[in-house]
Amino acid sequence: MSEFVQHIINGLASGTIYALVALGYTMVYGVLKLINFAHGDVMMVGVYVGYATSRQLERDTSQSFFGVTLIFLVAMMTCAALGFFIERFAYRPLREKPKLTALITAIGVSFFLSYSFQVETVVGGLTLLPGAAPKAFPEIIKPTEWLVIGDRDIVIWNWQVISIGIAAVLMTGLQYLVFKTRFGMAMRAVSFDHRTAGLMGIPVDKVISFTFMLGSALAAGAGILYAIKDTLVQPLMGVTLGLKAFVAAVIGGIGHVPGAVVGALALGLVEEFVVGYGSSTWRDAVAFGFLILVLLVRPEGIFGRMTAEKV
Amino acid sequence: MSSAAPTGTGAGVSNNGGAATLLRVQDATMQFGGLTALTTFCLEVKAGDLQGLIGPNGAGKTTAFNVMTGVYRPTSGDIIVDGERVNGHLPHQVNRAGLARTFQNIRLFKDLSALDNIKVACLADDRPASSMFSRTRVNALRKQGNFVGARTLDAWGNYLDWWRALLTTSGFRADEERITERATRLLEVMGLQHRKDELARNLPYGEQRRLEISRALATSPKVLLLDEPAAGMNTREKSELMILIRKIRDDFKLGVLLIEHDMKLVMGICERITVLDHGETIASGTPAEVKNDKKVIEAYLGVESKELQA
Numbered sequence: 019m020s021e022f023v024q025h026i027i028n029g030l031a032s033g034t035i036y037a038l039v040a041l042g043y044t045m046v047y048g049v050l051k052l053i054n055f056a057h058g059d060v061m062m063v064g065v066y067v068g069y070a071t072s073r074q075l076e077r078d079t080s081q082s083f084f085g086v087t088l089i090f091l092v093a094m095m096t097c098a099a100l101g102f103f104i105e106r107f108a109y110r111p112l113r114e115k116p117k118l119t120a121l122i123t124a125i126g127v128s129f130f131l132s133y134s135f136q137v138e139t140v141v142g143g144l145t146l147l148p149g150a151a152p153k154a155f156p157e158i159i160k161p162t163e164w165l166v167i168g169d170r171d172i173v174i175w176n177w178q179v180i181s182i183g184i185a186a187v188l189m190t191g192l193q194y195l196v197f198k199t200r201f202g203m204a205m206r207a208v209s210f211d212h213r214t215a216g217l218m219g220i221p222v223d224k225v226i227s228f229t230f231m232l233g234s235a236l237a238a239g240a241g242i243l244y245a246i247k248d249t250l251v252q253p254l255m256g257v258t259l260g261l262k263a264f265v266a267a268v269i270g271g272i273g274h275v276p277g278a279v280v281g282a283l284a285l286g287l288v289e290e291f292v293v294g295y296g297s298s299t300w301r302d303a304v305a306f307g308f309l310i311l312v313l314l315v316r317p318e319g320i321f322g323r324m325t326a327e328k329v
Numbered sequence: 330m331s332s333a334a335p336t337g338t339g340a341g342v343s344n345n346g347g348a349a350t351l352l353r354v355q356d357a358t359m360q361f362g363g364l365t366a367l368t369t370f371c372l373e374v375k376a377g378d379l380q381g382l383i384g385p386n387g388a389g390k391t392t393a394f395n396v397m398t399g400v401y402r403p404t405s406g407d408i409i410v411d412g413e414r415v416n417g418h419l420p421h422q423v424n425r426a427g428l429a430r431t432f433q434n435i436r437l438f439k440d441l442s443a444l445d446n447i448k449v450a451c452l453a454d455d456r457p458a459s460s461m462f463s464r465t466r467v468n469a470l471r472k473q474g475n476f477v478g479a480r481t482l483d484a485w486g487n488y489l490d491w492w493r494a495l496l497t498t499s500g501f502r503a504d505e506e507r508i509t510e511r512a513t514r515l516l517e518v519m520g521l522q523h524r525k526d527e528l529a530r531n532l533p534y535g536e537q538r539r540l541e542i543s544r545a546l547a548t549s550p551k552v553l554l555l556d557e558p559a560a561g562m563n564t565r566e567k568s569e570l571m572i573l574i575r576k577i578r579d580d581f582k583l584g585v586l587l588i589e590h591d592m593k594l595v596m597g598i599c600e601r602i603t604v605l606d607h608g609e610t611i612a613s614g615t616p617a618e619v620k621n622d623k624k625v626i627e628a629y630l631g632v633e634s635k636e637l638q639a
Contacts, residue, residue: 191495195494195495199494199497199501199505200448200449200451200508201491201494202494203441203445203448204449206438206440206441210439210440211436213420213436214432214436215421216419217398217399217420217424217429218424218547219421219424219429219452219548220421220449220450221419221421221484221487222419222421223419228491
């Protein structure tokens with residue numbers, strides 16, 4: 019029993035990280051009907067920015083509350099800017115073109131980011147691009163046992179609490195923003211019909227770039243949480259993690275904000291149980307098998323709405 | 330052409346002889362590849378005007394609306410809203426300049442409640458008059474002819490708003506309440522207050538049409554463009570709607586331009602009518618003038634009928 023509870027906790031902790039990335043996919047899909055395949059790579063850039071920032075700080079500072087907050091803020095703001103530029107220069111010119119064009123472009127942007135980061139570029143002692151060699155993410159949060167129940171039956175680590183906490187705060191904020199504020203209303207209006215929204219005085223372009231900025235910032239936050247747990251940083255990390263988060267968004271019903279969170283938590287739990295009770299070799303296979311299963315039973319995802327096609 | 334004769338052509342127009350011109354379309358032409366959908370279209374709407382735009386199917390009426398509201402950029406010609414030349418501007422910029430519209434096929438945000446549909450449109454006019462980025466200030470810049478400045482101020486206002494939304498400042502919450510209040514009042518104007526929290530998709534057809542009009546009004550337009558507002562309504566609903574449109578024009582002091590198929594209706598309500606056929610303006614004037622225009626009769630009944638009459 020205690021083992022089961024332990025797995026649930028671990029699953030939720032990794033699920034919340036998926037959730038933060040999945041929210042970016044789902045929001046962008048919501049407003050643009052575009053799967054932004056570069057999203058995982060934006061997250062990877064965020065991790066590297068966090069890495070670089072923490073290397074600039076003293077070891078003690080980077081482990082302080084101030085240091086951690088600073089690392090998160092710098093990474094999130096840099097990624098927000100990156101998201102803005104990707105949308106502005108890669109996707110906006112293709113807005114009125116067929117959706118496939120933008121999709122291929124997204125894959126292109128993804129490759130561009132993940133492969134250019136593998137070219138080590140140092141200019142005047144300043145590392146601009148990190149190169150392909152994996153790096154260890156600094157221990158900005160020292161792993162300690164937060165709660166131990168019984169004779170080490172259940173161990174909850176501090177980073178698990180922190181990542182669930184940060185993720186919960188970011189997700190609640192997003193939920194509030196999307197459903198309770200007029201910006202969220204504009205976002206939903208653009209998502210429903212961006213032409214009409216424009217004719218009703220909503221600045222469609224700005225709503226879309228803001229959505230990208232928001233999603234990219236969340237991804238950077240998620241990436242750092244992931245790096246704290248996993249410690250390994252390398253330029254291709256965004257591809258797998260991004261793909262998993264995309265799967266989570268599809269499971270929840272892509273375009274649906276709470277759906278992405280539920281899908282991500284489900285995926286996190288499924289993976290954890292496979293690793294816990296089976297073998298870690300099967301983890302990814304089961305994760306994608308889970309996707310296939312959901313698509314067979316409910317192609318629109320858990321929360322998605324089925325659109326009947328008129329004949 | 331309507332632009333050339335603001336006075337003396339009919340009772341409705343001469344009443345407004347002194348009113349400011351809010352919308353002026355000058356020789357607007359719209360070509361799609363080799364097809365000319367609209368040829369040298371001219372129109373002038375003043376405050377308090379109630380004008381009609383009619384013509385057979387495919388005459389270019391909706392194209393004219395799309396050209397005016399920034400959906401299409403006219404191939405040549407000018408669209409001037411309250412002194413600002415808006416062709417080539419994005420739809421939301423045209424809307425903020427003072428042009429709001431409804432659609433032939435209802436295009437509400439169907440997944441939002443009736444109230445939220447209006448609140449969304451209130452976004453275009455959401456800042457209190459005292460604020461740095463208020464619409465009053467933006468309009469003042471427009472009046473001075475500083476259109477770039479007006480748009481920049483407007484854009485910065487948007488960015489500021491999002492930060493306030495993210496940080497949920499108290500001022501932001503106050504704004505939010507003000508918008509809700511304004512939206513509720515607009516629902517009342519159209520007699521939809523009982524539908525406040527219902528999803529737009531669940532409203533009956535006639536109420537959806539009315540909701541679309543109140544959504545357009547929420548953007549505080551100077552000229553309201555109605556694309557077949559009475560389509561699909563029965564005779565009684567139609568006459569009620571027409572009374573409502575007149576009332577809106579008087580209460581909000583707007584210019585109204587409407588597309589309508591029902592000739593009887595247009596003749597009854599509009600003070601001035603422009604008739605399009607194959608993209609060309611074939612007549613323009615008071616209902617009485619238009620009704621007896623030979624070209625109009627031909628366009629509607631075909632040439633054969635003329636031969637029959639002869």
